[in-house]
Amino acid sequence: MTELKKAHRRPRSDGQRNHELLIETAKAAFHAGEIDIPFDEIARRASVGIGTLYRHFPNRDALIEAVYRSELEKLANSATQLAETRPPVEALREWMLLFIDYIAAKQVIAPALNALVSGTSALYAASGEIITTAINALVARAVENGDIRSNIEPLDLLRALVGVSNVAAAPGWEASAKRLVDILIAGMRAV
Amino acid sequence: MTELKKAHRRPRSDGQRNHELLIETAKAAFHAGEIDIPFDEIARRASVGIGTLYRHFPNRDALIEAVYRSELEKLANSATQLAETRPPVEALREWMLLFIDYIAAKQVIAPALNALVSGTSALYAASGEIITTAINALVARAVENGDIRSNIEPLDLLRALVGVSNVAAAPGWEASAKRLVDILIAGMRAV
DNA sequence: TATATATGCGGAGCTATCCTCCGTTTAACA
DNA sequence: TGTTAAACGGAGGATAGCTCCGCATATATA
Numbered sequence: 488m489t490e491l492k493k494a495h496r497r498p499r500s501d502g503q504r505n506h507e508l509l510i511e512t513a514k515a516a517f518h519a520g521e522i523d524i525p526f527d528e529i530a531r532r533a534s535v536g537i538g539t540l541y542r543h544f545p546n547r548d549a550l551i552e553a554v555y556r557s558e559l560e561k562l563a564n565s566a567t568q569l570a571e572t573r574p575p576v577e578a579l580r581e582w583m584l585l586f587i588d589y590i591a592a593k594q595v596i597a598p599a600l601n602a603l604v605s606g607t608s609a610l611y612a613a614s615g616e617i618i619t620t621a622i623n624a625l626v627a628r629a630v631e632n633g634d635i636r637s638n639i640e641p642l643d644l645l646r647a648l649v650g651v652s653n654v655a656a657a658p659g660w661e662a663s664a665k666r667l668v669d670i671l672i673a674g675m676r677a678v
Numbered sequence: 679m680t681e682l683k684k685a686h687r688r689p690r691s692d693g694q695r696n697h698e699l700l701i702e703t704a705k706a707a708f709h710a711g712e713i714d715i716p717f718d719e720i721a722r723r724a725s726v727g728i729g730t731l732y733r734h735f736p737n738r739d740a741l742i743e744a745v746y747r748s749e750l751e752k753l754a755n756s757a758t759q760l761a762e763t764r765p766p767v768e769a770l771r772e773w774m775l776l777f778i779d780y781i782a783a784k785q786v787i788a789p790a791l792n793a794l795v796s797g798t799s800a801l802y803a804a805s806g807e808i809i810t811t812a813i814n815a816l817v818a819r820a821v822e823n824g825d826i827r828s829n830i831e832p833l834d835l836l837r838a839l840v841g842v843s844n845v846a847a848a849p850g851w852e853a854s855a856k857r858l859v860d861i862l863i864a865g866m867r868a869v
Numbered sequence: 870t871a872t873a874t875a876t877g878c879g880g881a882g883c884t885a886t887c888c889t890c891c892g893t894t895t896a897a898c899a
Numbered sequence: 900t901g902t903t904a905a906a907c908g909g910a911g912g913a914t915a916g917c918t919c920c921g922c923a924t925a926t927a928t929a
Contacts, residue, residue, distance in 0.1 A: 640850075646841050
């Protein structure tokens, strides 16, 4: 009597709890500067088994993405905001500066942006897309308006910024990055 | 009769041999695309003990620097060449393009440039300095000539390029990077 | 050539991290 | 309350980094 009752069960509550618990635990650790925290240690702090952690997040990148997905979405949303309230080039410029602020505020987000911008980890596809879409829109708008040249690869702008911000060591990196924004903007202007 | 004869002995010939042998072995592996080759494996291929490898190079970065030091020096030298034969801005631009060519030709050099440009590894101090000096000179020359603005942090230009080149995955990165050079040059021009 | 010793060699083995596998437990549903 | 799919948990295999120290040998000296 093998019934075909493949009816889906509601996800187990403990599973959902642990999922969130792990994200919170990882976020806390990251914000405390423990970027290289062993995966095992995260499980220990969340009081779950290692197996559980790995079931929820197949690798470190997946966990980082989960932790910062909401942050990245916020960043993407502000692009829409800026596009509605500012002239095209200004919007683009402000957003790039905002991008830097994000890195500055939470250095931890850097690996996320790195992976996102390098596109190597397929896992970042989702979050990566919203950021890519955001800057594409900003650049397209500025191009249509005749403000900047059309042979720009939008993502390259972010790549350049991430490249500079990788230098977390150097104290003045933030100022450097902001100067770079202006150089890029000036360099992109339509002749 | 403890003589104070602290006379220095000539370095042992086998030591020098192994030093070079290890560099050659590593270079061969890197050029074969085996970037993540285990340290132990390098020792094995060179037919020396692991202890020997670690005595000569305290870590992976040190070995990479040794392998690419001569390449980096060549790159630095070409800056002098360009400075002597080209107008300031052209020299700077050409050198930046050359910089990209280097990354393109040997992707392996990327980690070296990365570490160099981020300045985190003290071990890159030596090689890093010659590159830094090279671009500083090129930029200074262009500034003196009144061609570009003076508030440029030369190293940031390289950082931006390295940032873009980190995207080895994307097929069109080289073209991207070269476009970026022109954007940067245009953006730096004195108004 | 013989001796002394500084210098370098080699690799067992300790540590740390990642990740898998599978027996046990538990929440959802009837 | 019983059945079962879903989730748990952690032992342990695999791999890489690195250290330590007894042994070997090249160099300098007699």
